Amino acid sequence: DNGSPILNSSLNINVPVLEINEQPVFNQSSYMPAIIEEVPIGSTLTSQLKVVDPDGLLTYSISSINPNWFSINNKTGTITSSTHINYEVSPFATMTVQVQSSQGGLTSTCSVVASVIEINDNPPIFPSYNYSTTILESVPTSVPIFNFAAHDSDSKCYGAIQYSILYSEPDVFTVDSVTGQVFVASSTAINYASFQSARVSVCAIDLGPSSYSAISTLSIAISKVYDIAPVINPFNCPCWITENHAGIACPPITAYDPDSLTLLFRIKTGNSLGRFAINNITGVVTNLAPLDREQNSSYRLGIVASDGTLDSAVVQLNIVVLDENDCSPSFSGPFSFTVPQDIAVGDIMGSVSATQPDVGYNGVTTYQFGGNTPASITNAIYLNPVTGELRRLAGSPFPSSASFTVVASDLLLPLQQSSSTIFTFTTVGYKNHPPSFYVSTDKVLVPDNQPVASAVYALSAVDPDTGTNGQLFYALVTPTSVFSLSPSGVLTLQKSLSNTAGSIFTLNVSAADGGNPPLVAYQLIAVMVYSSSTVVGGAVLLHNVATGVCHANGSVVEKAPGGAFVVTLSPTQSLRPVAYAIVDGDFVNAFVLNGTTIMTTVASSFVFDRTQREALYLVVRAQYQDNFHLCAVTVVVSDINDHGPTFPDGPYTQEIYAGLPAKTVIFQLKATDLDIGINAVSVYSLVNASSPNFTVEAVTGYIMLLSSLQVVQGRYTLTVRAADSLIPTMNSTTQVTVTVIPIVNTPPSITPLASTTSPYETVPVNSTISNFMFMDPDFGVEG
Numbered sequence: 001d002n003g004s005p006i007l008n009s010s011l012n013i014n015v016p017v018l019e020i021n022e023q024p025v026f027n028q029s030s031y032m033p034a035i036i037e038e039v040p041i042g043s044t045l046t047s048q049l050k051v052v053d054p055d056g057l058l059t060y061s062i063s064s065i066n067p068n069w070f071s072i073n074n075k076t077g078t079i080t081s082s083t084h085i086n087y088e089v090s091p092f093a094t095m096t097v098q099v100q101s102s103q104g105g106l107t108s109t110c111s112v113v114a115s116v117i118e119i120n121d122n123p124p125i126f127p128s129y130n131y132s133t134t135i136l137e138s139v140p141t142s143v144p145i146f147n148f149a150a151h152d153s154d155s156k157c158y159g160a161i162q163y164s165i166l167y168s169e170p171d172v173f174t175v176d177s178v179t180g181q182v183f184v185a186s187s188t189a190i191n192y193a194s195f196q197s198a199r200v201s202v203c204a205i206d207l208g209p210s211s212y213s214a215i216s217t218l219s220i221a222i223s224k225v226y227d228i229a230p231v232i233n234p235f236n237c238p239c240w241i242t243e244n245h246a247g248i249a250c251p252p253i254t255a256y257d258p259d260s261l262t263l264l265f266r267i268k269t270g271n272s273l274g275r276f277a278i279n280n281i282t283g284v285v286t287n288l289a290p291l292d293r294e295q296n297s298s299y300r301l302g303i304v305a306s307d308g309t310l311d312s313a314v315v316q317l318n319i320v321v322l323d324e325n326d327c328s329p330s331f332s333g334p335f336s337f338t339v340p341q342d343i344a345v346g347d348i349m350g351s352v353s354a355t356q357p358d359v360g361y362n363g364v365t366t367y368q369f370g371g372n373t374p375a376s377i378t379n380a381i382y383l384n385p386v387t388g389e390l391r392r393l394a395g396s397p398f399p400s401s402a403s404f405t406v407v408a409s410d411l412l413l414p415l416q417q418s419s420s421t422i423f424t425f426t427t428v429g430y431k432n433h434p435p436s437f438y439v440s441t442d443k444v445l446v447p448d449n450q451p452v453a454s455a456v457y458a459l460s461a462v463d464p465d466t467g468t469n470g471q472l473f474y475a476l477v478t479p480t481s482v483f484s485l486s487p488s489g490v491l492t493l494q495k496s497l498s499n500t501a502g503s504i505f506t507l508n509v510s511a512a513d514g515g516n517p518p519l520v521a522y523q524l525i526a527v528m529v530y531s532s533s534t535v536v537g538g539a540v541l542l543h544n545v546a547t548g549v550c551h552a553n554g555s556v557v558e559k560a561p562g563g564a565f566v567v568t569l570s571p572t573q574s575l576r577p578v579a580y581a582i583v584d585g586d587f588v589n590a591f592v593l594n595g596t597t598i599m600t601t602v603a604s605s606f607v608f609d610r611t612q613r614e615a616l617y618l619v620v621r622a623q624y625q626d627n628f629h630l631c632a633v634t635v636v637v638s639d640i641n642d643h644g645p646t647f648p649d650g651p652y653t654q655e656i657y658a659g660l661p662a663k664t665v666i667f668q669l670k671a672t673d674l675d676i677g678i679n680a681v682s683v684y685s686l687v688n689a690s691s692p693n694f695t696v697e698a699v700t701g702y703i704m705l706l707s708s709l710q711v712v713q714g715r716y717t718l719t720v721r722a723a724d725s726l727i728p729t730m731n732s733t734t735q736v737t738v739t740v741i742p743i744v745n746t747p748p749s750i751t752p753l754a755s756t757t758s759p760y761e762t763v764p765v766n767s768t769i770s771n772f773m774f775m776d777p778d779f780g781v782e783g
Contacts, residue, residue: 021104024053033079034115037087045070045114047078049097057102063109065095070114072097079112087118088153120208122153124161126216134221137192141184145173146218148180150204158208166201166215173200180204182218192224229310230257232303238318239285243293244326249768250317253283253303260307268314269302276301276319284768285317293321294357325362328417329354329408336424340431345394346699347431349381352388352423354408362410368663370405370420377404382697386665391700401426411660432515435463435472437523438636439615444527444551445632448501450493457551459489461511461521471514477522478508485509491525501531530630550631556602557638558610564602566591566635569620583630584619591618591635610637611674641679644730645671645722651735654703658742662707667736669701671722681724687733688719694738696720703736714740748774 001007026049033046051058060077062070067090071082077099085093093114100107126148135145152159163180165173172189175182182200184190198220205213232255239250255263265283267276276299278285285301298321302314331354339349356363366385369378380398382391383406392398402425409418437460444457463470474489482495482505489511497503505527512518554567569580582593590606602608618633647669654667673680684701686694694716696703703718716738723731 021101021106022053023106024051024058024099024101024108026051026099026108026110028110030111030113032113032115034117035081035085036117037085037119038121039081039085041081041083043081045079045081046112047076049077049079049099049110049112051077051099051108053099053101059100059102061098061100063096063098065093067093069093070095079114085116087116088122088155091116091118118155118158120154120158120206120210120212122159122206123212124150124152124204124206124214126150126204126214129214129216130219131216132219132221134223135184135190136223136225137190138187138225139184139190141187144176144181144183145220146182148175148182148202148204148216148218150180150214150216152206152212154206154208158206160207161204162207164203164205166203168198168200170195170198172198175200175202190222192222196222198222228257230255230260230263230305230307230312232305232312232315234315235317238298238320240320240322241287241291242322243324244290246288246290247286250285250319252768253278253285253305253315253317255283255305255312257305257307263305263307265303265305267301268304270300270316275299278303279768282768285319286768287319291321293323293359294327297321323359323362325358325410325417327357327362328419329356329365329410330419331355331406331408331421335421336426339425339427341400341427342431343392343398343427344431345392348389348391350390350423350425352383352390352406352408354388354419356408356410358410358417364411365408366411366661366664368407368409368661370407373404377402382700383663384665384700384702385661385663385704394698398427409661432469432513432519433464434519435461435511435513435521437461437511437521438553438555439523439634441524441526441615442634443617443632444491444525445619445630446493446497446527446529448497448499448529448531450497452493452496455490455492456483456527457491457525459485459491459509459511459523459525460553461489461523463511463513465513465515468514472511473514475510475512476507477510480505480507483507483527491527497529500529503529505529550629552631552633553636554633555636555638556608558608558640558642560602560608562602562606563592566602567633569622569631569633579623581621581623582618583621585617585633590616593620608637610639610676611643613637639676639679641675641724641730643674643679644732645673645680645682645724646732647671647722647734651737653737653739655739655741656709658709658740660705660708662705664705665702666705666738667703669696669703669720669722669734669736671701671732673724675724679724682722683724685721685723686718687721690718691716694718703738709740716740 028050031046031048033048035043035045049060058077060072060074062072069081069083069085070079070093072079077097079097093116095112095114096109097112098107098109131146133146139145148163150161150163152161163175163177165175172185173182174185180202182202200218200220201215202218203213203215205211232253235251235253237251241248241250253265255265257263264280265278266280267278267285275287275289275291276285277288283305285303299319301317301319303317304314305312331352337350343349352367354365354367356365367383367388368385369383376399380393382393384391403422405420405422407418407420446456450456459474461472461474463472472489473487474485475487476483476485482493484492484494486492491507507525507527508522509525510520510522512520552567552569556564556566580593582591588606590608591602614637616635616637618635620631620633622629622631652667652669656666660666669684671682671684673682682701683698684696685698686696693705693707693709694703695706696718701722703720718736718738719733720736721731721733723729
C-alpha cells in the first residue's frame with residue numbers, strides 16, 4: 001500500500017489463451033519460377049509456395065491458368081507440368097494458386113508467372129524440296145536467278161538460318177548465306193553452247209546448339225540469247241494531229257526484244273525542223289509547236305528502238321495534220337467579163353470562183369450576192385451558190401453592163417470565214433452558135449476512073465449565125481494524100497483511084513465558124529470506090545453540078561405518112577428512056593421510087609423513128625439497057641416532138657444538214673428526152689411541196705432553199721415536173737424526198753489503244769503513260 005511503511009502481499013493468476021480460426025497467408029504475393037520447354041511431363045515447376053496457417057491442414061488448387069500446361073499437388077502445393085511445354089506457343093504461363101484452410105474454409109491466393117526457357121527444337125523448313133527455273137545464258141552476276149526461302153519456327157538465334165551450296169553442277173553458282181538468293185558466279189560462267197541445264201542443292205542450317213538443317217534442289221533450264229535487234233510492233237493507223245495545237249500525243253509505240261527488258265526510242269528521220277519529240281521510254285510522240293496543215297498536211301517520222309547495243313529497223317510513223325477552219329476563201333479572176341447581148345434564158349454568162357486552202361467541210365465554199373446588190377441584178381442573174389455559175393433569168397430585162405459584189409463564205413458556223421470582191425460585165429455582139437452537119441456520117445460514091453484533081457464531093461454544114469460568126473471553113477481533121485479539102489468545102493481527088501475498086505476511104509472532116517473562139521462541128525465521110533467498067537458514059541448522067549459526082553440529100557420527118565416526099569433526082573441529060581431503081585441502102589423497104597419523075601417517097605407501111613435511125617444512105621441506079629450510072633442519096637430523119645422528158649433514176653432522195661443558208665443548191669434534177677434540139681428542151685417546175693422553203697430553177701433543174709431550215713429534224717417531199725416547150729406539151733413528174741439532218745452534238749467515243757499500261761516505277765511526274773483516241777462524228781466546232 002502507500003502507507004509507511006509499505007505493506008504488501010501477492011497472488012498467482014493463471015490466464016488461459018483460447019485458439020481462434022485465422023486466415024492462411026502466402027509468404028509472397030507472386031512467384032516467378034522458370035522451366036525449360038519440352039521437359040518431361042511431371043517435371044516440377046516449383047515447390048517453393050509457403051503458407052502460414054497455425055490452425056490446421058491446407059488444400060492447394062489452381063483457380064486459373066493460361067496456357068493449361070501445369071497441375072498442383074493439393075496437399076503439398078508443388079506445381080508440375082501436365083503436358084508438353086512449347087516456347088513457340090507462348091514464352092510464359094500465368095496461373096492463380098489458391099490455398100484453403102481445413103477449419104473455417106478461409107482462403108488466400110497468389111499469382112505464379114512461369115517463364116519458358118527456349119531450346120533449339122525446330123529444324124529449318126523449305127516450302128518445297130524441288131524447284132525449277134529458266135535463265136538466259138547472259139544473265140548478269142548482279143541479278144539473282146532464284147531465292148531459297150526456308151523458315152525456322154524457333155526464335156532469336158535458334159531460328160536464324162544460314163545458307164550454303166551443298167553441291168552445284170556445274171560449279172558456277174553462289175548463294176547469299178543470309179538471304180538464300182542464288183547468283184551466277186561470273187558473267188561468262190553460263191554458256192548455252194557448253195550446257196543447257198544445271199542443278200544446285202542448297203543447305204539451310206539454324207544457328208542454335210544441336211543445329212538442325214534442311215536441303216532443297218533447284219533445276220535450271222538455260223535459254224540461248226540470240227543477240228538480235230529490237231523489233232517495233234507494227235502500227236497500221238496514222239497519228240492524227242489537229243493543226244494550230246501543240247502537245248498532242250500520238251498513240252504509244254511499242255517494241256520487244258528477247259535480249260533486253262529496257263528499250264529506248266528515238267526519232268531518226270523526218271524531224272529535221274525539230275517539230276516533234278518522242279518520250280524515249282514510253283514511245284509517245286508529241287508535236288512541240290502548232291502545225292499548219294496549209295503548209296504541210298503530213299509528216300513521216302522514222303522511229304527506231306535501241307537496246308543499248310543494236311537498233312531496230314526504221315519504222316515510218318505517218319502523221320496526218322487535221323484541218324481547222326482557219327482560212328478564208330479568196331477570189332481568183334477574171335473580175336470582169338463580156339456577155340453576148342442575145343444570151344438566152346438559162347445560158348451561162350460567166351462564173352465566179354474562190355479558192356479555199358481549207359479542206360473537207362471547212363473548205364466548202366458558197367456564193368451569194370452582196371447585200372448592196374441592186375434588184376436589177378438579182379432579178380436578171382441567177383448565182384449558183386455551189387458552183388458560182390451566173391445564168392440569165394427569165395422575166396427581167398437584161399442590163400447592158402453592171403457591177404455587183406459577190407461574197408464567198410465557207411459553211412462552218414459560228415466560225416464562218418468569208419471574203420468578197422466586185423465583178424463587172426458588159427454585153428457585146430451576139431452569141432456565137434455552133435455549126436452543124438445534116439448528118440454525122442455520109443457516103444460518097446466515086447468511080448475508079450475519076451480524074452485526078454477533080455472535085456468528088458461538096459461538104460454542106462449550116463450555121464444559124466450571120467456575119468463573121470456564120471462563116472464556115474472546112475478542113476480535114478486527119479490529112480490524107482488521096483484527097484484534099486478546100487476551105488469552101490470542096491473535096492478533091494489528089495491520086496488516081498485505079499485498081500482501088502471496092503475500097504472505102506474514111507475521112508474525118510470539120511466545119512469551123514469565124515467566131516472568137518471558133519466553134520467546130522465534125523462529120524465522118526465514107527468515100528466508096530466502085531468499078532466503072534460497066535458504065536457507059538453519056539447514057540445517063542446524074543451529077544452534082546459542083547463536083548461532077550452524083551450525090552443528093554433528102555429528108556423525111558418522123559412518122560411521115562405514106563407517099564410523103566423525100567427527094568427528087570434531076571438528070572442533066574437523058575438521051576434514052578431510063579429505068580431507075582434503088583439498088584442499095586433500103587434494107588427495110590422504106591422508100592418508093594417513081595421511075596418517071598425520079599421522086600422518092602415513103603412507103604405506106606413504114607414508120608420512121610429517128611431514135612432508131614437518124615439517116616439512111618441509098619444508092620440509086622439509072623439504067624438504059626446494059627449502061628447505068630449511080631447516085632448516092634442521103635436521107636436525114638427529122639425529129640418531131642414525140643417523146644416527153646423522163647426521170648430514169650427517180651424517185652430521188654437527198655440528205656442535207658440543218659442550218660444551210662438560203663439559196664443553197666441541194667440537188668439537181670436532169671430529165672432525159674429522146675427528142676433532140678428544141679424538142680428536147682425541158683422546163684422544170686415545182687408542182688407540190690410539203691414545205692414552202694424550196695424552189696426549183698426552171699432551166700437548170702437546181703433545187704434550192706428559199707430560206708434556212710432551222711429544224712431539229714424533218715423530211716420533205718417535193719413533186720417536180722419536167723415539161724418540153726412545144727405544143728402539145730409532154731411532161732412527167734418525179735418525187736424528191738429531202739431529209740434534214742439535225743446538227744446534233746453527238747458525244748465523242750473513246751477507243752483505248754491498249755487495254756493495260758505498265759509504267760516504270762521511276763517514271764517522272766507528268767509523263768504520258770497511256771494514250772487514248774477520241775472520235776466524234778460531228779462537223780464543225782461540235783466535232
